Every structure is written in C-alpha cells, then in structure tokens.
Amino acid sequence: MTDRLPATLDIAIIGAGAAGIAAARAVAGQPLTVAVLEARDRIGGRAHTVGFDGVGLDMGAGWLHSADENLLAARAAAEGFTVDRTPPPWERQAFDHEMSRAEQVEFRTAFAAFEDRVAEAAANGEEGPASSLFEAGNRWNPRIDAISGALNGARFDQVSIRDYDAYRDTGINWRVAEGYGRFVTHLGERLPILTACPVTRIDRSGPALKLHTPRGVVEARAVIVTVPTDLIAREHLRFDPPLPSLVEAAAGLPLGLASKLHMTVAGHQDFSPDSQLWGRTDTADTAGYHLRPFGRPMIEAWFGGDIARQLEAEGQSAFHAFATDELVNLLGSDMRRRLAPVVGSMWGADPWSSGAYSHALPGQAGDRARLKAPVENRIFIAGEATAEAVYGTVHGAWMEGERAAREALAALGLDAGPAPGDEEA
Structure with missing residues (x-):
C-alpha cells in the first residue's frame, strides 16, 4: 500500500x-x-469478506467456479487458505416443502431442455433474448427466470442467447472457508x-x-x-x-444485481448443512436460501435480478422482511422468531460497482x-x-x-x- x-x-x-x-x-x-x-x-472490489463471530462472510464473490480448472483454487491452498470442497447447496434441496422429488426431476429436465435450446440456437447463429426460447406455458418458466437472477443478475429477457451459451463451467464449485474476499485481499x-x-x-x-x-x-x-x-x-x-x-x-x-443477506438461525440442528431452499416456484420474484453454509448456524439468502433491485430500493431491512416471510411460508411461523439479520450487501447502491x-x-x-x-x-x-x-x-x-x-x-x-x-x- x-x-x-x-x-x-x-x-x-x-x-x-x-x-x-x-x-x-x-x-x-x-x-x-x-x-x-x-x-x-x-x-x-466485489470480492469482499466481513467478519462475524470468528468467521468470514462473503458479501460478493463466494465460489471458486470450475474449481478443477480455476487457477485461484490451487493458489488459495498454496497461500494457506482452506479450500472447502463440500458440494454446493443447489445440489441438495432441503426437505420436500418447496418441490416434491418428482417435481425436482421435472424442473431439472425442463431447465436442461431450455439450455439445450439455447445451445442449438447459438450454434445456428441465432441471437435475441434467451427468454424467447422458453417453452410456452411451461410451469417452470418462472423458476428458470429465478435461476437467471442468480446466474446473471437479470431475467432471461435481458440476457443474450449467444452470450449465455458462451459461458463455460465444469460443474465443480468450491469455497474458501476464511472468505474469498479475504483471499483476494491477501493477494x-x-x-x-x-x-x-x-x-x-x-x-x-x-x-x-x-x-x-x-x-x-x-x-x-x-x-x-x-x-x-x-x-x-x-x-x-x-x-x-x-x-x-x-x-x-x-x-x-x-451489471445485473445479486444481493446477499446473512442471518443467524436458532435451532440450526433442524436443517441439513449446505442444503438449499427456494421460496416459490410460480414467480421469479423469489429468493434462494443456503441453509447452514459450512455447517454454521446461519442461513445465507440470495436475491437476484428484479427482486434484488426492488428490495434494495426499499432499504436493507426489506431483504430481511422478505426472507422471513418466505421462510415462514416454507417452514412455519416459528421461523419469524428464529431468524436474526447479520449483514447484507447493497451492490447496486455502491457507487463504485452499481451492480454485481x-x-x-x-x-x-x-x-x-x-x-x-x-x-x-x-x-x-x-x-x-x-x-x-x-x-x-x-x-x-x-x-x-x-x-x-x-x-x-x-x-x-x-x-x-x-x-x-x-x-x-
């Protein structure tokens, strides 16, 4: 410095x-x-870790994507950081409250078919909004758009077919236990x-x-x-x-917008570590919930796209109110007293980023x-x-x-x- x-x-x-x-x-x-x-x-920059109760909470970047090819994964270990290889939460839905197991298979099939249509269109030189390749009337279109909020920070009507298809990922995703932001700062x-x-x-x-x-x-x-x-x-x-x-x-x-809210949860033993819930299936205006990241007594809520911008405009407390209502709807009224907000991100309001x-x-x-x-x-x-x-x-x-x-x-x-x-x- x-x-x-x-x-x-x-x-x-x-x-x-x-x-x-x-x-x-x-x-x-x-x-x-x-x-x-x-x-x-x-x-x-947008790799930023804040400390809480002896651990690091990533406010922005949190995953070593394509970790088996990611040059930073090997460097993190070499620099003395702990690379956690626990499978990501999106591979493990908690309970079956949100979708039945049959519905989970149905959604994964619908999403894979959508991505196949994107790949075929891109290979044929087609361009336009990726949402144009939704299957008309498919019940899973809102959920696919919610996933776009996490992947792109925007719904698929704002995402290029060719650009989305150009992204490459090996499917291997790891984390830095001390915090990705701390690792980048260290470098x-x-x-x-x-x-x-x-x-x-x-x-x-x-x-x-x-x-x-x-x-x-x-x-x-x-x-x-x-x-x-x-x-x-x-x-x-x-x-x-x-x-x-x-x-x-x-x-x-x-820049699309993806926002995080870290919360503590009482009685965390009720939840499987590193599992996930989404709030709703009938709208893209919902959030994803990473239950017990690293096994901690916490929930990391993730908001992407339109809902992130709406809540950010209302102020940081709006994220907690929204998350609480969704988790109460999923898991029962006692969640209202079990959750406590710790810290959230406001990347859209950050003048040096304006998004995620x-x-x-x-x-x-x-x-x-x-x-x-x-x-x-x-x-x-x-x-x-x-x-x-x-x-x-x-x-x-x-x-x-x-x-x-x-x-x-x-x-x-x-x-x-x-x-x-x-x-x-």
Whole structure:
C-alpha cells in the first residue's frame, strides 16, 4: 500500500479488485513505475469478506467456479487458505416443502431442455433474448427466470442467447472457508495500491495519459482500466476525447444485481448443512436460501435480478422482511422468531460497482471482445466483463487482468513472457 500519489507512472492500474490486483502482480519485478488507484478505502472490489463471530462472510464473490480448472483454487491452498470442497447447496434441496422429488426431476429436465435450446440456437447463429426460447406455458418458466437472477443478475429477457451459451463451467464449485474476499485481499498485500483515490477522467489528448483524481493528476504511459462496466457506460470514468465505441460496448454489458443477506438461525440442528431452499416456484420474484453454509448456524439468502433491485430500493431491512416471510411460508411461523439479520450487501447502491456482475444484453454478445480491444495501444480494459467464457467470476477477472498486463508490457517494449498455460507452446 502507498499514501502518496506519484506525479508520473509507466503503468497506472485503475481499480484494486481481482483484475487490478492480478495486473499489478503480473507487472511486478519489471523495471517500471507502477501504481494501482482504487476508489474505495479497501481493496478486493466485489470480492469482499466481513467478519462475524470468528468467521468470514462473503458479501460478493463466494465460489471458486470450475474449481478443477480455476487457477485461484490451487493458489488459495498454496497461500494457506482452506479450500472447502463440500458440494454446493443447489445440489441438495432441503426437505420436500418447496418441490416434491418428482417435481425436482421435472424442473431439472425442463431447465436442461431450455439450455439445450439455447445451445442449438447459438450454434445456428441465432441471437435475441434467451427468454424467447422458453417453452410456452411451461410451469417452470418462472423458476428458470429465478435461476437467471442468480446466474446473471437479470431475467432471461435481458440476457443474450449467444452470450449465455458462451459461458463455460465444469460443474465443480468450491469455497474458501476464511472468505474469498479475504483471499483476494491477501493477494493484494504489499502491492503499490493507493486507496480512496478514484479516477474520474482520463485525458488522452497528449503523448502521456493524464489521470484526474481528487488527489491530483498523474501522468502515465499506459493505463489498465479494471472498473465495472457501468462506471464506463455512465461515464463516471470519463475519457477525453470521448471513446463512444468503448462506452457503447460497456453499455451492452450492464451489471445485473445479486444481493446477499446473512442471518443467524436458532435451532440450526433442524436443517441439513449446505442444503438449499427456494421460496416459490410460480414467480421469479423469489429468493434462494443456503441453509447452514459450512455447517454454521446461519442461513445465507440470495436475491437476484428484479427482486434484488426492488428490495434494495426499499432499504436493507426489506431483504430481511422478505426472507422471513418466505421462510415462514416454507417452514412455519416459528421461523419469524428464529431468524436474526447479520449483514447484507447493497451492490447496486455502491457507487463504485452499481451492480454485481455483467450480462450481455440481447444482440450485444460481441461487446465483450469489443470492450477488451486495446485503445491506441496504451489503454487496456480488463475485468470479469471481458472474460468471454468465464464472465462473472473472480478467476475470469484475474485472468483478464493478467492478459491486460501482458498487453501493456508489450506496448512498452518489454517481454511479458508466455500466457499462463502457454509455456510449452
């Protein structure tokens, strides 16, 4: 960490989330002056862990997706963190209150058929809202849309067919017991990061890029931008002269909203560890409930898409009221006295994120590639939104930060070395 804003830099990195930290680590050791400028008073971005009763609660990213291929899974263990391989809760419905076992099979069949239709449409070059591939009148369409709220932070009518199909996942999902956010923060320790230093404008009119911040102006030969897409689309980070193509690409990849509420639950022995319930099957405006994560006496509620935005607009207490009503309906009136809120996320209200993770709007599947294209060979964009096959993930953001770092080093005439996995190429 650092407290002083340099006057000049070889590489300025904007944002100290996973992509920014990865980029900073990738250029460390080079004969360059480098600094990471972070708007928040902390690092980690949307990977953020808060402490409670001796444990870490992840407010944003929580899963090592595709863990058998995820480069951060092996690194977490090597850095002394506990990688928990307990199967994810969506593989174990608690009780049979929500859906009977026969209905669970019926839903899984309907969802698989929907994804098959998406894959076939994408293979045929079709594009449009993924919801156009719902089976008319299928009783499970609302539940499929609720799942989209968790996967995309938006309903399927706001999700591109081709972009949704482009996502790849091995189905192996692990967690960091101490907290994914703590792990990402750990990886950022001892890096030259200046917090509480938002960049509001990049002046690219001269031979050096000029980054304007409340602490002053810093000149840089190259800039790696790792802020969320909404900050570019809404021009909270402004380019001068403007870059309309970049802004348009970012606007095609808005951040959906996924919100969490951590609650304690009395009499937790009544619930199977790491199991799940959903509130309703007849509407997408429902929440998912992770019962006893890591075996703890807690419930982690998950709200995605429209319902997350509605509740966030009403204030954090609305999440607890909604969750309580759903769990009372599922499990009985005594749940009202057994639940107590601990902490919740408000990513949509966070001025430095405005949401959780990106989805491509219908017709905008190509915007991930547009967004990551270097500008003048000195401005490089990276983050989960530019990870075309693993968007919305921490490891996707990490790999994109490393990619942008290699491009920046090459632009400055330095050998970036092979990309990870290409050493034998």
